Amino acid sequence: MLGYPIAMDFGDPAFLRCIEPDCSSRYPAGERSYSCPACGGLLDLAYDFDLPSSPEAIKAVFKARKLQSEPAYLSGVWRFHELLPFLPDLSRVVTLFEGNTPIYEGPLSSEYCGLPSLRFKHQGMNPTGSFKDNGMTTGVTMARYSGASAVACASTGNTSASMAAYAARAGIQSIVFVPAGRISHGKLAQALEYGARVIELEGSFDDAMRIVRELAVETGLYLLNSVNPFRLEGQKTIIIEMLEQMDWMPPDWIVLPGGNLGNCSAFGKALHELSSLGFIDRVPRLAVIQAKGAAPFYKLFKSPDCQALVPINHPATLATAIRIGNPVSWPKALRSLQWTNGIVEQVSENEIADAKAVIGRDGIGCEPASAVTLAGAKLLVSNRTIDRDASVVCVLTGNLLKDPGYTMDYHSRKLRLETADGERMILVTRANAPERLAADKNLIRRHLKL
């Protein structure tokens, strides 16, 4: 375990704590450690919270900061820093003004899954197009505080794009490990553009994860996967901001995609802390949705004793952001289910693809992994796990533009299949030849029945 090369002056309340109940070892927050030196368990950033005023007063402070111009308060993460009090001051935060993401209603999506009170919290509206930015502002800020000269992660794409952007803001070299040929074009382009060194590995995300974890222990690389507990502190604010947008009246359910399970871990921790501190008087239930071909957490949840996750060696789904067979955060995610009376469900590739297109028809674009939420909500309504009158928020995790190839393929297939939706693309030739103009216009008018 490496200590920080520069003196760290952390706020008193923060410390690292092993999440294993039998261990619960505590370590200084400034120690660079990604697992418990005593037992190997995952580490939480924990706090002896000492809030400056009542929850209601702090909520008012959160809101008032929207009118302030300090860079940290332009961020939808640091604006809530009383609930992630690990930095002594906010003057050196690395921010792209992440968070501040919208909540949308989706009439067609509501109808599709049978939930009149359905909403989408769209984390794909973040600066690099995914929820990872919420956690990367905290993770890279810690890397800067720790004097790291290089940061690294294994990634299905979104993490690397986000890490590379924040590392660029901080002036730190970033190195990303990605499974060769298995991340979308757009995400790879982002990492390259933001100056990352990209290492493609033939193998899965899980192979890349294993290598980068070992390298981080053996070298000076600062690891920024979600085993880094500071990442999850930023991701907590997805929940905090959502609740603020809902005037602190929690929904009945929060539905989220399950890949590496960092969000499930962070969301549960956020809800547990908010409830303990008196910010909310009711805890929403989490529903984690996985793709059938990459559903080790679902299998764990359905197992009789719920004791240990069995990795899937060859995870398979077109939703690349959640194509993960050995999610490192599963013990934290399991704890989140316990804290929130949560559940896990799985959906098929067809269900994902169709749900994504329905969300699109509501004018909301998302990447495939995000669409598992609507597919899952539909399934959970149909099997009566979720009541039709429940208020439900689906968290969309990535932007449509993260994976346009998937979208193009989907709509092309529809065309070839001649679905009820009809033809959606036609090719009109030679429209630039003046003598063809009238004929072409007539063709278009006939086609569109104008």
Place this chain on the structure above:
Amino acid sequence: MLGYPIAMDFGDPAFLRCIEPDCSSRYPAGERSYSCPACGGLLDLAYDFDLPSSPEAIKAVFKARKLQSEPAYLSGVWRFHELLPFLPDLSRVVTLFEGNTPIYEGPLSSEYCGLPSLRFKHQGMNPTGSFKDNGMTTGVTMARYSGASAVACASTGNTSASMAAYAARAGIQSIVFVPAGRISHGKLAQALEYGARVIELEGSFDDAMRIVRELAVETGLYLLNSVNPFRLEGQKTIIIEMLEQMDWMPPDWIVLPGGNLGNCSAFGKALHELSSLGFIDRVPRLAVIQAKGAAPFYKLFKSPDCQALVPINHPATLATAIRIGNPVSWPKALRSLQWTNGIVEQVSENEIADAKAVIGRDGIGCEPASAVTLAGAKLLVSNRTIDRDASVVCVLTGNLLKDPGYTMDYHSRKLRLETADGERMILVTRANAPERLAADKNLIRRHLKL
């Protein structure tokens, strides 16, 4: 000219006015007209402004709305509605909570162009990833008010993506006309996902524009290109929000890309109105930057009499969003130059590509067309048009993810060219075979000098 099929109750102050000084004909704001019936000139939405209070008081109202939860006030467009007062009420606006885009500093970009006080206003952080959303919320809202059953546009991609999303929100069919094979994958995927009917035309954007304009006059299609004056009213708020973010202290220069020139038209109108109404006491100069292969406005600006734009039949640039040879809004854009003492410059493909990569190294992603701004700023500093101590805001118009192919190609070329930047991508094979792990890790460590 078609009237509106339903009764329109417009606010008194708004009317349409021909921009040709010799004509200046006035028409009701509710008339569906895209050019002056009297002389064929472009139409402005104009107002007999009757502000409810002083500019300072209205600025305070704008700011206070950030804390309100009405959908219209969550929009960075409608929050400023006193400056675009054409709607009788805001209850039916079609919004995705557009605007609210960040201003970033870019240290490497500043150094690159020699401007310590350089900032980026990033319109690519809009819901569909481009500045078009600012104008589409107003345009589609008008389409809804007018009872339109279908909206249409010609597009290099961003307009169609935006229009399709807002039309989906409004429950209106959208039809987009795009030059075949000349818009990016991502943008086409967006239009399809949001439910647009896509008509690909063999020809240029200008060919598509011509056809859709004629169809809009001949049929019931509601035209949403920037000849629609309501589009430009929304785009004005890019300037209004920028100035609010700068505490209403205008920069010396605003640098923007020049394609169809809608932004130049809207920005000049915004600055002219803000100055006339007393919101600002100084008007920033506009610098419009075009790509050399698609620079008809630059040629007009450099011509002795500045009388008429000569279209370019085969515009050529990899910055597809500004690959436009016959920009419809050029008379309005020319007026904007007059109002702001503005200028036009042109930059090469290499200059665009390099500038884009520099912006990326600042952790800010943009599409190629956006990068003409930094390339132009660099040129204008080097030829002493812009002082080194000037405050300059470059407007980035589109998201990096709009065109990842360009980015991949750029960084691949760099790799092949073996630039000073060194290799940025390597392929490590068989990392998933356990017996290869140690060797692979050593290879990576040697490569990265860990």
